[in-house]
Amino acid sequence: MSNLNGKVAIVTGGGGVLGGNISKSLVEAGVRVIILDVRQENIDKRIDELKSLGEISGFICNVLDIDSLNGVKDKIVEKWGKIDMLINAAGGNLPGATLAEDQDVFDMKVSDLNRVIDLNMYGSVYPCLVFGKVMADQKYGSIVNVSSMATYSAITRVPGYSMAKTAINIFTQWMAMEMALKFSDKIRVNAIAPGFFIGDQNRGVLINPDGSYTNRSIKVLGRTPMKRFGDISELNGIVKFLCSDEAGFITGAVIPVDGGFSSFSGV
Numbered sequence: 001m002s003n004l005n006g007k008v009a010i011v012t013g014g015g016g017v018l019g020g021n022i023s024k025s026l027v028e029a030g031v032r033v034i035i036l037d038v039r040q041e042n043i044d045k046r047i048d049e050l051k052s053l054g055e056i057s058g059f060i061c062n063v064l065d066i067d068s069l070n071g072v073k074d075k076i077v078e079k080w081g082k083i084d085m086l087i088n089a090a091g092g093n094l095p096g097a098t099l100a101e102d103q104d105v106f107d108m109k110v111s112d113l114n115r116v117i118d119l120n121m122y123g124s125v126y127p128c129l130v131f132g133k134v135m136a137d138q139k140y141g142s143i144v145n146v147s148s149m150a151t152y153s154a155i156t157r158v159p160g161y162s163m164a165k166t167a168i169n170i171f172t173q174w175m176a177m178e179m180a181l182k183f184s185d186k187i188r189v190n191a192i193a194p195g196f197f198i199g200d201q202n203r204g205v206l207i208n209p210d211g212s213y214t215n216r217s218i219k220v221l222g223r224t225p226m227k228r229f230g231d232i233s234e235l236n237g238i239v240k241f242l243c244s245d246e247a248g249f250i251t252g253a254v255i256p257v258d259g260g261f262s263s264f265s266g267v
């Protein structure tokens, strides 16, 4: 893969499990990584972990707050002068928005539904607008959104999350079209759709307190030809590839990284 050394990347949710691991792999590739996270302790933890490997910085930022995003954008442009890459990893399901086993769709609390849709839809749309504008002005850049398996066919218990991530798929295509048609063919917008990886926000529904798999895990693995969960490091290659020159003609793609889950009927 071509050299990413010296590129400037923003990773939203970089304090979390997937965003943190992606940040690590980018730092190791010589990328100057700026993580944005709403939780200061997550930023501090990540910077402590990665600072010996290369250039890593962080800002507290709420991806749902345009003013917060604009404030950080000004600081980034002033200090780094450009934005080569934006990885939108802030997001995830929220406990209140996950239906319990014994609940049905009519038990869904509208306030939780709205919160999970906001985070997983606008939480990527707004950074695309704020940092994408910098890319439109400089006429280059690569954006990677994080979609989900919950967009290919219905997955029980997570209606709001599924709707929001499905919106991200079409927004990725729409933004890819807009950037190439109106600004530059050097601005590309893609998404990855991770299969099942154990993260903080889904550990409780996949792993029992005693460490064994939940019934949901057993169903997931039954539908996954590779018969295992993903290792978080298995997202890093595709992110670096999508941001590299080798992916120069790839835009508007939503790429599953799922051990075959989305391509297998289960039969």
Ligand SMILES: NC(=O)c1ccc[n+]([C@@H]2O[C@H](COP(=O)([O-])OP(=O)(O)OC[C@H]3O[C@@H](n4cnc5c(N)ncnc54)[C@H](O)[C@@H]3O)[C@@H](O)[C@H]2O)c1
Pocket (backbone or CB within 6 Å): 012, 013, 014, 015, 016, 017, 018, 019, 020, 036, 037, 038, 039, 042, 061, 062, 063, 064, 088, 089, 090, 091, 092, 093, 119, 123, 146, 147, 148, 149, 193, 194, 195, 196, 197, 198, 199, 200, 201, 202
């Ligand atoms: N873990 C999985 O199996 C899996 C699968 C498919 C997709 N995803 C997606 O990958 C992304 C990362 O998931 P994860 O497992 O690393 O989650 P995580 O909870 O470990 O990390 C999410 C990070 O985002 C931050 N965040 C939350 N709200 C924010 C806000 N408003 N502004 C800024 N930062 C905010 C959190 O503080 C946290 O550090 C999410 O979009 C999730 O939906 C995860």
